[in-house]
Amino acid sequence: MKVYRNHSLKDHNTFGMDVRCAQFVVMEHPDEREAMSAAHLFEAPFYILGGGSNILFTRPYEGTIIHPDFKGIEVMEDSERHQLIRVATGEEWDNVIDYCVRHNLYGLENLVGIPGRAGSAPVQNIGAYGVEVKDCIDRVEGFLTDTLQPFALSAEQCQFGYRDSIFKHELKGKSLITHVWFRLSKEEHYTLTYKALANEITVQDLSLETVTQCILRIRNSKLPDIRKIGCAGSFFKNPVVPENQYHDLLTRFPDLVSYPAADGMVKLAAGQLIEKAGWKGKRIGDAGVYPLQALVIVNYGGASPEEICQVFQQVILDVEELFNIRLTPEVNIL
Numbered sequence: 001m002k003v004y005r006n007h008s009l010k011d012h013n014t015f016g017m018d019v020r021c022a023q024f025v026v027m028e029h030p031d032e033r034e035a036m037s038a039a040h041l042f043e044a045p046f047y048i049l050g051g052g053s054n055i056l057f058t059r060p061y062e063g064t065i066i067h068p069d070f071k072g073i074e075v076m077e078d079s080e081r082h083q084l085i086r087v088a089t090g091e092e093w094d095n096v097i098d099y100c101v102r103h104n105l106y107g108l109e110n111l112v113g114i115p116g117r118a119g120s121a122p123v124q125n126i127g128a129y130g131v132e133v134k135d136c137i138d139r140v141e142g143f144l145t146d147t148l149q150p151f152a153l154s155a156e157q158c159q160f161g162y163r164d165s166i167f168k169h170e171l172k173g174k175s176l177i178t179h180v181w182f183r184l185s186k187e188e189h190y191t192l193t194y195k196a197l198a199n200e201i202t203v204q205d206l207s208l209e210t211v212t213q214c215i216l217r218i219r220n221s222k223l224p225d226i227r228k229i230g231c232a233g234s235f236f237k238n239p240v241v242p243e244n245q246y247h248d249l250l251t252r253f254p255d256l257v258s259y260p261a262a263d264g265m266v267k268l269a270a271g272q273l274i275e276k277a278g279w280k281g282k283r284i285g286d287a288g289v290y291p292l293q294a295l296v297i298v299n300y301g302g303a304s305p306e307e308i309c310q311v312f313q314q315v316i317l318d319v320e321e322l323f324n325i326r327l328t329p330e331v332n333i334l
């Protein structure tokens with residue numbers, strides 16, 4: 001492991017917030033957990049950070065940031081129909097997709113281009129273009145940070161939901177994911193339910209390469225390039241409302257986009273609500289709402305954490321005033 005004191009987090013969060021932490025620890029191997037525990041590194045306050053693409057640091061972090069950085073993809077089972085792989089937490093997510101494309105493994109391709117690390121994928125059950133990572137997760141392996149007791153949770157035990165899992169609730173701040181196991185199909189199949197994707201791709205052209213390239217084109221046309229403009233992707237979750245509330249809203253806003261959700265509820269598009277509240281493209285200093293996708297809050301370069309907070313808090317208030325719906329951040333705010 002490597003330990004750095006009073007370390008800048010600027011290069012460790014895609015929002016580009018220039019804050020420092022008291023201690024930054026790079027964990028280079030899962031076996032280091034004993035030594036880390038002996039050095040009291042798992043004693044509060046500590047925070048586990050992967051690629052920092054789903055986080056907003058609003059102030060200096062007065063504790064230890066633990067950055068698991070071990071990598072690797074191992075084949076655990078290889079049958080005629082499936083391959084089971086075990087991916088170390090520090091592996092870049094797009095390397096996992098690249099592995100699947102190179103080995104003709106189906107299931108995760110729609111999740112190409114999502115920044116971050118493999119170990120973070122189950123935490124919020126990443127999803128895009130009609131696919132959620134839970135559908136390919138076989139198990140999540142890790143240990144409890146207080147007792148160092150290892151765990152291996154099946155997909156069901158992970159309690160996956162929309163941008164949600166046990167790692168955001170019971171196991172939040174108590175567990176370190178070391179590996180994620182994915183069961184991938186060798187049988188050619190695609191999920192093309194997302195309209196923009198279905199419109200762009202022809203059946204004769206279908207392959208893992210064409211699907212991933214098409215998704216990257218769509219993503220690049222809507223989302224900022226994080227090498228130039230800081231952000232953490234969708235800042236808010238899409239709100240899920242009861243059907244009667246949705247019908248009331250339709251009388252005032254007949255063009256509301258909606259999707260069916262579990263238990264007869266209706267999921268609305270947070271980006272559309274933000275746009276209707278007048279925030280698309282609006283700025284406060286160097287912070288603002290991205291003009292091409294209102295769900296994304298951006299740092300145009302020199303935004304302070306206060307400015308980003310001002311923008312997202314005002315968005316919440318304005319959307320609530322117009323729709324009586326309180327948006328919840330998808331991003332972790334620290």
Ligand SMILES: Cc1cc2nc3c(=O)[nH]c(=O)nc-3n(C[C@H](O)[C@H](O)[C@H](O)COP(=O)(O)OP(=O)(O)OC[C@H]3O[C@@H](n4cnc5c(N)ncnc54)[C@H](O)[C@@H]3O)c2cc1C
Pocket residue numbers: 014047048049050051052053054055068089114115116117118119120121123124125126127128167175176177178223224226231232233234332
């Ligand atoms: C431009 C852009 C586009 C995006 N598009 C999408 C999208 O389409 N769909 C989507 O779902 N998300 C999207 N995201 C959000 C983000 O990329 C994902 O949530 C990603 O999985 C975060 O990975 P990370 O390694 O950067 O996580 P981090 O931000 O470092 O951490 C995220 C959470 O996981 C926890 N965590 C990380 N590693 C571990 C570990 N080893 N053990 C336990 N807990 C851990 C952290 O404590 C934190 O709570 C986007 C972000 C950006 C910037």
